[in-house]
Every structure is written in structure tokens, then in C-alpha cells.
Amino acid sequence: MLKVTMAGSGYDMGRAHGRACKDQIITAHKELCRFDGLSETTRRRCIDLYVERLEMAFPDLVEEMRGIAEETDLELNQVIELTLWEEIKSYSGDFKVAGACTSVAFTRTLDGLIIGKTTDIETFQRPYYILQSIQPTKGYKLLSVGKVGSTKTEIGINEKGLCVATGSALPLDKGHPGIERMTLVRAVLQYCSDVDEAIAMLSSHSFIRLGLYLLLADRTGKVCVIEKSISHQGIRLPDQRGIIFATNFYVLPSMAPFMDKSAFYYQNALERYINLTVLVESGLPKQGVKGMMNLLRNHNPIGPICAHFEELGMCSYYAYIVLPEELRLLLSDGNPCQSEFCEFRI
Numbered sequence: 001m002l003k004v005t006m007a008g009s010g011y012d013m014g015r016a017h018g019r020a021c022k023d024q025i026i027t028a029h030k031e032l033c034r035f036d037g038l039s040e041t042t043r044r045r046c047i048d049l050y051v052e053r054l055e056m057a058f059p060d061l062v063e064e065m066r067g068i069a070e071e072t073d074l075e076l077n078q079v080i081e082l083t084l085w086e087e088i089k090s091y092s093g094d095f096k097v098a099g100a101c102t103s104v105a106f107t108r109t110l111d112g113l114i115i116g117k118t119t120d121i122e123t124f125q126r127p128y129y130i131l132q133s134i135q136p137t138k139g140y141k142l143l144s145v146g147k148v149g150s151t152k153t154e155i156g157i158n159e160k161g162l163c164v165a166t167g168s169a170l171p172l173d174k175g176h177p178g179i180e181r182m183t184l185v186r187a188v189l190q191y192c193s194d195v196d197e198a199i200a201m202l203s204s205h206s207f208i209r210l211g212l213y214l215l216l217a218d219r220t221g222k223v224c225v226i227e228k229s230i231s232h233q234g235i236r237l238p239d240q241r242g243i244i245f246a247t248n249f250y251v252l253p254s255m256a257p258f259m260d261k262s263a264f265y266y267q268n269a270l271e272r273y274i275n276l277t278v279l280v281e282s283g284l285p286k287q288g289v290k291g292m293m294n295l296l297r298n299h300n301p302i303g304p305i306c307a308h309f310e311e312l313g314m315c316s317y318y319a320y321i322v323l324p325e326e327l328r329l330l331l332s333d334g335n336p337c338q339s340e341f342c343e344f345r346i
Contacts, residue, residue: 009060087208102120104117104292124313142159156186172260180207249266317334327345
């Protein structure tokens with residue numbers, strides 16, 4: 001996985017990102033930002049409207065994209081396309097939601113609060129993941145795993161101990177377009193200090209076209225899962241054992257009607273959820289970090305947590321363990337069943 005340190009203003013951080021990853025950013029744009037069937041007028045309108053919304057909500061993130069553009073010789077709209085490529089493809093009809101991730105929290109272990117997550121993605125996306133050490137002038141320092149050339153965060157932890165882990169969902173509802181889903185995660189980690197502040201920020205913004213589940217945790221031990229569609233959201237809390245997990249569908253009865261069950265990962269998400277209900281009964285939570293590693297390496301024939309679907313071009317290419325109380329992130333760069341977890345700190 002690519003690694004880069006970014007510090008200073010939004011513009012300065014974008015320039016650092018662009019300098020460190022110029023070749024990968026240019027390649028990613030060429031591969032991901034091909035929008036067949038979508039007119040130039042429609043595409044440009046999507047980008048212009050998004051810049052207006054982001055300028056009002058998080059202007060530093062717009063400046064960050066300007067910095068990336070400066071160092072890569074791309075136009076600003078091309079950098080924005082790298083953040084919005086999935087959303088823009090959804091307008092063109094040339095689209096399949098990618099990513100089928102699992103997130104789990106054990107709140108009561110000998111090792112304290114533990115978050116675990118896999119990144120289940122298509123093979124072509126693997127080179128474009130990036131580990132960022134972000135040290136902004138405005139906001140909190142954080143570690144973020146996101147996507148190259150963009151403002152996306154899929155999982156991260158900030159200096160206050162707030163952790164957010166995510167997974168894709170394909171919603172049916174509509175609403176006034178808001179902030180790109182993983183950019184909102186980045187903003188939460190940069191500007192929020194705990195779960196309550198994160199919930200407040202998430203509640204004040206809608207998404208564009210696509211949805212997420214978000215597992216939130218902070219170093220006080222507060223944990224929840226937010227199931228968020230374009231314009232609706234619901235909150236789940238841990239069970240009586242202090243365990244909670246999420247796969248790529250909406251569990252809450254209030255959110256279930258907004259889930260598009262035609263998503264190609266829907267059946268697999270159900271199978272993984274059922275598998276997790278068995279795994280957490282097997283004593284793994286009592287083993288702390290070791291138990292979470294074993295869970296992330298699970299190869300159950302139905303609903304495996306560590307997926308190897310080579311025939312579909314999708315595997316669990318990355319996995320993470322976060323210990324919010326210790327501000328530690330453990331990263332498996334490769335299939336978690338075959339790779340060691342390396343430690344990173346803010």
C-alpha cells in the first residue's frame with residue numbers, strides 16, 4: 001500500500017499527496033474516470049455542483065484537491081472526478097457498486113476496545129489504496145486509509161481516539177445531493193473528537209447516490225453503527241456482550257426499505273453477517289487482538305470474512321485492527337490470512 005505524510009493547510013497537504021503519488025494518480029484517473037454514456041455537460045454539472053457544496057461545508061478539502069491538481073498537472077475537475085468516479089458512473093448507467101467490507105467491534109477485552117475491518121475490493125482497485133498520515137493546520141491529526149488522488153477515507157483514527165470504519169451500501173432513496181460518502185468520513189475524523197460529535201456531523205449532511213455503514217468508536221469506549229443511505233440514517237448499539245458488527249446491508253427495520261437488494265454483494269453480505277453471529281460466540285472476543293486477527297482470517301465456506309473470490313476479481317486485499325485507547329492502527333497489506341499486521345501510530 002502507498003504511504004504518504006501530509007501536513008499544513010489543505011493546499012499544502014494536497015501538494016504533498018500529489019508529489020508523492022503523481023504517477024499513481026494519473027494512472028488512476030485514466031483507468032477509473034472513463035464515463036461512457038454520460039455527456040460532458042452532465043458530467044461537468046455533477047462536478048461543479050459538488051464543488052459548490054464542498055466549498056460551503058469543508059473548504060479546506062477543496063483546497064486539498066487544488067494542491068493535488070497542482071502537483072500532478074491535472075485539472076481540478078479531473079482530481080474531483082477521482083473522488084466522485086463511482087457516483088458519476090452511477091449517473092451514466094455504466095456502474096456496479098464495488099467493495100464488500102466487514103467491520104467488527106469488541107468493546108470488552110483484555111486488550112481494551114478493538115475494531116477490526118477488511119477491505120474487500122476488485123483487483124483493479126488494489127494499487128490505488130493509500131495510508132495517509134494527515135497533520136492539518138485546522139483539525140485533528142489522523143491516520144487514514146483512503147484512495148489515491150482523492151479526499152476519501154475508508155477507515156481511520158484521529159489523535160483524540162475517534163475511529164471510523166466503513167463499508168458500502170447501495171440505497172434506493174433519493175434526496176438533495178450532499179457530500180461524497182468517504183469524504184464525509186474524512187471530515188468527521190479531521191473535525192470531530194468523539195462519537196457524539198461524529199453523529200452530529202453525519203446527521204447534518206446527506207450523501208450522493210451511494211450509501212455506507214459506519215462503525216464509530218472512541219477511546220471512552222462508546223461504539224455504534226450508523227446505517228446511512230442518501231438522506232436517511234439509523235443507529236445500532238452493541239449487544240449486551242459489548243459486541244457489534246456490520247456487513248453491506250441495512251439491518252435496522254427503519255433502514256431496510258432503503259436497501260437495494262440488487263447489489264451484487266447483497267447475498268454475500270447476509271452470509272457474512274450470519275457467519276459473524278457464529279464467530280463471536282466461539283470465544284474470539286475473549287482473545288483480544290489475537291481473536292480479532294483470527295476472525296479477520298476466517299475462511300468459512302459460506303460467508304468467509306477473508307474472501308478469495310478470484311473468479312469475481314474481488315478479494316480481501318487489506319485488513320485493519322484499531323485500538324482507539326492506544327491510538328494504534330495495525331495494517332495487513334494483503335490477504336489477512338497470508339500477511340502480518342504492521343503497526344502504525346499517529
